Amino acid sequence: MKRPATDSPEEYGDDRLDGAKPPLKTRPVTSCSMCRQQKVKCDAGKMYPNACTRCAKLNKHCVVDPLYKPPKGSQLKSLMDDVHQLRQEIEMLRQPQQPAPVQTPVSVPPVTQMEQQQQQQSELHQMIPPQNHTHHPHHILHAPPHTPYPPHPHTQLPPLPQQPQAQIQAQIQAQSHPPHLPPITIHPNHTSKPVTTTTSASPSSTYTLNGVTLNNERVLRLHKRFVERYLPYLPILETHSPEELYEQSKLLFWTVMVTACQSDPNPQQYNQLWPHVKNLIIETCWLHTPRSTHVVQALLVLATWPLPNMKILDDWSYRLIGLAKNISLQLGLHRGEFVSEFSRSQVRMTDAVKWRTRSWMAIFFLEQVWCSSLGLPPTTQADSLINNAATKLPSFSFSILVRLSAFCSRLINLVGNSQTSADGLIPYDDRINVLAVINNELDIVAQQLDLSEPSAEMYYLNIRLMIAVFSFIGGTDTRFIMNAYNAATRAVAILCGLPYQITQYPIWMRQCASFAATVLFRLHLSPHLLPKYHETARGSVVALHAKFKQMVAHWPVDNDISRIAKVVEKLNRTIVTNPELFKTPGIVSRMRSHLSASLFYELIWIIHEAQRRNGGGNSQGVSTSNTGGRNTPTQQTASSSVAALTNNSSNGGNTAGAGTATNGGGATAAPSTNGSSGAAPINGIIKTDSDDPDPSMAPLQLERPPVVKDEQFNDFGFPPDLGVMDIMQDWMDGKGDDFLGWMDVNLSPEF
Template sequence: MKAKACARCRQCKLRCDSDVVGPAPCSRCRAVNVVCVVDTNYQRVSKTRRLMELEAEVTRLRQQNQSQSQGQSQSQNQPQPQTENQNQNQNQNQEQDPLAGLGNIGTPVQEPPPFDFASYQAQPQQQQESNVSQQAHPLGPAPAPDSLQTQYSFLLPERGPELDSANFQLTAAQVTQCFRTFSLQCHPWLDFSIPTSPEAVYAKNPLLFWVICAVSSSTNTMLKLQPGIQAMIGKVVVNPPRSVETVQALLILCMWPFPFYSTLDDPSFVYCGIATQIALQIGLHRPGLSQEFSKRKEVLEIDDHVRNGTWMACYIVSQTQTARLGLRHPIQADFAFLHHILETPEYSNTSLVGLCHLSRFTAQFTSIIGADAQNQSGLLEPYARIGMVKYFKKELETLQKTHFPKMSQVIELSFLTSRLQLLSFVLHDDIPQSPDIIELFYQAELDASALILTASERNLSRCPFHLARSVLYAALVLIKIVASPYAQQPQVIFDQITLASRTLSTAIKVPNDHAERWSRHLQQLIAIRDFKRTPSVRSRMSASLVYDTIRVLKEHLDATSPAPAPEFPVWMNPETTAGLIDLDGLNWDSLGDML
């Protein structure tokens, strides 16, 4: 096949007009006065490979410069001819193009020397910051000669430097790639202000540095970093530092947790509580009054932009964690939060403010409808519940028109999740059949289908954990609707549940983790019926739908059942009985701990 673009345009992924103006050079090569070469065998070099080659080349040149400097200092007392020979060799090396090897794919990449983490921890805090600040980025200014052996690589002990366990290290190229991935794929979901330089983050807070590397790296790297990060968090629990970076690190871990088996094994709710307590201690909830909470220099020097953004992130993550467990939101939206933080000019057009408005509204209606009634469960009576759902549904539409008429995908997914949580209050079994709720069931079906369809377009392995949870929640809403007399198109609903199961499979990180089990059990839930052997769950607010599903599963638990079948059909035909699942062969023990 004849090449239509020159090598330079193909490398930069730009449109080339060499096939039009040829044999003359293309317009881009002619503008920069370079040779225009059209090669059918040319293969472009990726940016990651170029960065690694550039890093290796700069490292080699700096080490060569160091050796030459040491040689010149040793030869000061020797005859002049030897000095001239050294100058000639130096001039010859300087005449060589330091970037000549970047175009050669076969150029070997040298591994940088390791970063001495143990000696770093043994130094005083001020000395640590001084040493780390001297470890410049490979593309930045050259460091001092005596620090060339302690740069370009970061090393994390798995169990602490005092134990003889294997260490895990990341090169500077890997760290740079992790920070780039976090900035592009993770940070838009929780858009608070953090330094973009890995060296700056490492100097301020190593925990934040390693958390960013863990959540934005591969699953294998994340699992290797997990023991060391958990050991560092254990020290935070014993001696909580008054650091905004520690708060940010814990919030990121709540959004992108390590793989877990069930909700009981996930420490995200505990991490969120620790982050909130540290934020309260350093006065993030009182902008402009930080001096009343601490006299420490590192606390007083926190920028107001960082303060407001981090506290808004605390509010959002806390609401997400409590809604997941069916608990009240512990942070109150007081005057300072509504009139000083949410109205911050720097965050006026960011997704962080929109998420705060949705979190505040969701916390408000879940408490009023599901926790403030004058009864033991706190849930409003059926007719009062229907009226409040209709009222808050209109208020949510007004909120959308006022604050985010044009929603980004992050806001849209949170908006659909919030409205599904509101409509879930009419899915309880005590709601009487009435024409008034047909519209609410129809809206719930539309929102659940839209959420699953939107989430299916993304790779959930890079998305926050709560998005996979929202997909599961939407699928459970559809299962509840298809079992009601208001289901209009059951076959379409079954297709959406299948799509939700496949979407959750993209979030699988390790075998038999929460995402894999959710994906596997969604199809099985279609064939299960509620026999009402125990009362329905009513006290978990919007999460009652999830915990009531667990109740239904546990009702089918039979300790004397035979060994479960190894495989279950992926698809079940709801119109016939040929595809129904054999409930006698179902492993109810594994289903009981699904969430």
């Protein structure tokens, strides 16, 4: 049985809006637009010519419009946006009055804005067509007469305008948002410590984050510094002014500020900002649902210039990359121009496809960087956007980095993604053959790319070192010894010649230098490296350590720079206290499951094992004469090492033939006491940290412990009285420096 129509066709006539006739066999509209929007029961047909019960109760304008289509979206979100906007206006009115600045289209006094808003709302009501009950009895129903708002003093806000939410939002954006900027979405802040700022363009504007305030001059200077010095390394966003950046995303704005602070001569303001930026990340990404590409860009910037951390596992960067990737997949960044097929509640941005695609490429690249550094397999595979980076991006260093990262991903998939071995590596014989082919392919790729930029060349050298370390795990192929030596010395020479402080450069450049230091340290203790290159390798480590220590002295912040400097010092001390730990069948003999980072983890194990054997690193030396034929270090200065590196790298970066047995890195090796050659401490590296005042821990002042003969070592390089599980248990229970953050008492009983 069909429902009878309550309205007759004659009542609509021919003068309906737009002259459109209703479609045939459609249900007539008897509810007002307001009730249809809220999806509630309406009695407009019964109450005609008066307003419906709900509109009369709420003092709303009751209109029955068959052509009205309810807008999609959350009404609660719109209401929260209005409340947040009113709070901002209250804060603007509460501020002390200042001399009126020069009127600009962007800067309008708050009181003038309120008056203009009231005037526009009054004009909007006057534009509503008068009711005509003769021709439109059900189209426009009766509504209570509207009275304009009474005048209010400047210290009070007018009452909430009785207008639809869409009209209010359009008026606010039309008055407060410059026409040349992209549309923005204002999200409410639900924290107990809100992030407040004044969006006025006057010179007295300030930006505040949980009590840390930056004035307008400081913000402009930091913004300019970020655009000129940082953004070229990671060109994933476009920003013209800090005001625009703040309107786009508060997290992105404060990320730019805290990143640019890393170029300051002292870290005072940086230390004030970065804890609050961490809290802002939690609030933006966990407490709320991010729907903006700007949030992804902020996470990528923080992963490129990491926040301070004491341990490797305390570093947020790898987790931020995973978070950025998950958000990007939900927003459709991996699908390029198909953004319309994903969520419609995303924040709009100018040239969205370009910046969304670059952000996805940066996610892929940074995941390769951090996975190779931590020894983890990457989970993101190269897709069409990555493979077409040469055509999607202009000819600059970021395009080269993306192409090299795709090559690095292929390297890991071929060598370190075995489904049949527990350590993930393919058998050694097959691995060597694959590495030889990949090494030749990398030579061809290098000839096609422009590696003149230091950032691109250092990432290329990092892949060179990865190939070499893969060949060192489980054996030593002499074909890759000189490749590792040349790449490592060149990387150190590049970093030591950079003009700005190290914290300003992206993480892959710093990681490459640290990787080079560990490779050179291990090579100079290996018999596979020719003796004439030993001093050059030592000089490179000395120069890099001096660069890092100088940075730590002027920038006392816990990060990867201070951590690798401490690792080199501990390794230098271990040469004196426990040289037998370096006597292994190969370069990498104890660690296998950390891919190309196995060398670094093995050196960390050596440090902890030496501390365990010496009673937690507090063994006392009694004499420097009982060196047992060990080479004693000469006092090599950092300046001579840097000068030698500069001279050695001037001829195209090839330092293979620059070092000799007597003159390699700017210093000569001291003669052995008994004519034999052995492991010697790195020249010039003396422990001077205030946290270890024991002078007996310095090189040349420690007693050499009894040396275990070579035949007493098993296949793993351990003494026969200790098993592998015992060694790992002692490592976990060590009392010395925990570089990795693995010393967790809750995990100890499991071993």
